[in-house]
């Protein structure tokens with residue numbers, strides 16, 4: 398699901414396993430809770446350990462982007478595994494300028 | 498085109514079954530010796546169709562989702578995902594990228610993903626009767642590619 402760590406204004410969400418409609422709401426509430434209490438300058442979504450993702454994951458990323466932007470922070474998406482490249486390309490997330 | 502293998506599944510439209518249906522399809526196509534990319538494509542496309550049946554088809558109370566999967570002699574995988582839910586009024590509009598009727602955090606990309614991750618997608622739907630999505634993909638042997 399997700400491990401969250403905070404240091405120097407950066408909240409890092411290390412996602413792992415399969416991201417689908419079943420699990421996405423739980424990831425969302427964990428990240429949002431921390432975002433609201435810590436008000437990080439940057440939210441980093443790390444996909445290194447994600448083995449599967451469908452469009453529910455795209456919705457999750459878009460939603461966190463809106464959320465952190467409203468709180469005055471910015472977002473970075475890092476470590477996209479090769480197996481997820483195709484869905485990221487299709488999603489249009491690249492055009493948000495958050496992919497590192 | 499002869500059918501060399503066939504399986505059917507049915508389960509309640511609850512979200513735990515999204516992962517189950519992906520695992521089942523994955524196990525079913527494994528004898529074809531698909532590439533990692535082919536497995537990922539089929540799992541993703543099936544996940545989209547099953548999730549749609551779970552999220553959209555039965556808004557009031559859970560119903561049943563049916564999967565019918567076939568493998569043909571010419572290495573074609575044909576997967577039908579069917580529900581007997583509310584149906585789709587305008588299929589063409591529903592299939593447009595970014596179109597969603599959901600107020601949740603949905604991207605509206607499910608059908609776009611199905612289309613780009615399989616060779617062919619067919620949708621039949623009738624309001625009040627339900628929806629059937631048929632996904633087709635040819636699996637090229639992993640051995641062939643070496």
Ligand SMILES: Nc1ncnc2c1ncn2[C@@H]1O[C@H](COP(=O)(O)OP(=O)(O)OP(=O)(O)O)[C@@H](O)[C@H]1O
Pocket residue numbers: 452453456545549550552553554580582583584585591592596597598599602603604605606607608609628
């Ligand atoms: N099985 C179904 N029964 C009823 N309506 C459906 C069904 N599948 C899709 N739809 C309708 O088609 C729309 C588009 O589906 P699509 O999967 O492309 O996007 P989404 O499910 O809304 O979002 P996403 O898949 O990105 O999470 C849905 O919002 C819904 O209105």
Ligand SMILES: [Mg+2]
Pocket residue numbers: 452545548549606607608
């Ligand atoms: Mg969908």
